[in-house]
Amino acid sequence: MSSSAALIEPIVAWRLWHVRRHDDLYRLESFTWHHVSWPARRRFEAECSTHGAAAPVEGHECGIYAFKTRELAEDLLRRYTGVRQHYGRPYQELPPLRQGCPIAIGRVSLWGRILARENGFRAQYAYPYDLFLIGGEDGLARELRRLYAVDVWPS
16 A cells, blocks of 8 residues: 555554543543544544645544554553553453543554654554453443444453
8 A cells, every 4th residue: 555545445453542531421432532532333534724634644643543453552552551462362461540530541443644654654544443442341331332333342
């Protein structure tokens, strides 16, 4: 793939989300752009104050970010929590939660305009593919599974 491409078929990459309560429902929220909620059952669309709906744009930092590998997403999580992550069914090592806020790590589908970067991508459109919760219980996993219609595994 060139450094920039418009794709119909999604690329599956990795990213992190905070899980926060909004009104009566929990929502996925961007990990680094606080208070930016991901909509349920519809695509998340990149917006840019400079380029509007044209995001992502070469030479600018707009777009929806995702990592090429799970390990790169885990590196960001490790920098955030200071703890090496192990999650999934075999065994888990959970980080100390920051202000009681669960974290989701998972795969994300990216499509539309996509810019390839060294460690990942910036995309025009995205939607969660599946999630692993860190600091979340079965009830929260069920709620996110129902809301976003994706597989969610509790920690």
